[in-house]
Amino acid sequence: MSVALPALTPLQETLWVSLTGRAFDRRQPRPILGDEMADEILRKSGYRNPELRWSPSLSVDVAHRAKKLDEVAERFIARHPDAVGIDLGAGLDTRAFRIDTPPTVDWYDVDFPEVVTARQRLIPHRPHAHAIGADLTDPGWLEALPADRPAVIVADGVVPFLAEDEMIALLKRLTSHFPSGEIAFNVYNKFTVWAANHYSGARFLAPLFKSRGFDRRDPERWDPKLTLVRHVLLTREPEVARYPLALRLWTRLAALSASFSRLGTTIAQYRF
């Protein structure tokens, strides 16, 4: 029996794309992320969308970028056991469960109030994990978070839904609120946004994009407190060994060129 969920807007409904991607990954013989909970949540929700069929580009890409962002959070928390963790536009992701945050860490999943209601109906309570129902562009929501602890902030599949001025304001609010920290997200450059508009599998997402795409160096220009410390090209990461054969061969070829690899999914990590 499926759980009754609030009506979601098309923007909020994008959460099903990444949740489905992680659930599909889990069902593969050699998963990249192996997120059992994503599969459970998808089944429990009763969500069905015949347009969201398994494809390597969906499950591999979504699972791989989630794994890299998990690693950013895990490494930061290992160095800062008193950290605050934030998942911006968390959807139905359960990163705090996946990385098993220690009780010394407070973890905040931020998304629209309707999404938070859906989370509360589908995801078990976890001590020290908090859901904040807010629009990321609203300046008020950060006030509820501690301001005296280092923060690790991740955004998975979220930045294209913010216009450039909204993204800049959000970054500045985050780097002003916390004394220090790291911010990481998957970059949507001009090519990614162009490709989303032209690739039939992503055409339903593209009209929701507010960003026209940006370069990994742009956030340093937008907010001088930010320094790019790592730019991960997924094509060159060890998880490629788990890709299905045809995609793996293609990715190995793409990995030979950094410029070409930058056209695919990349993770930018900044320190402040």
Ligand SMILES: C[S@@+](CC[C@H](N)C(=O)[O-])C[C@H]1O[C@@H](n2cnc3c(N)ncnc32)[C@H](O)[C@@H]1O
């Ligand atoms: C593609 S989904 C990704 C969800 C999640 N990060 C994941 O990986 O499963 C994008 C999410 O960003 C949220 N989002 C987009 N713009 C937002 C905003 N201005 N404020 C709060 N949430 C936002 C949507 O509601 C949605 O849950």
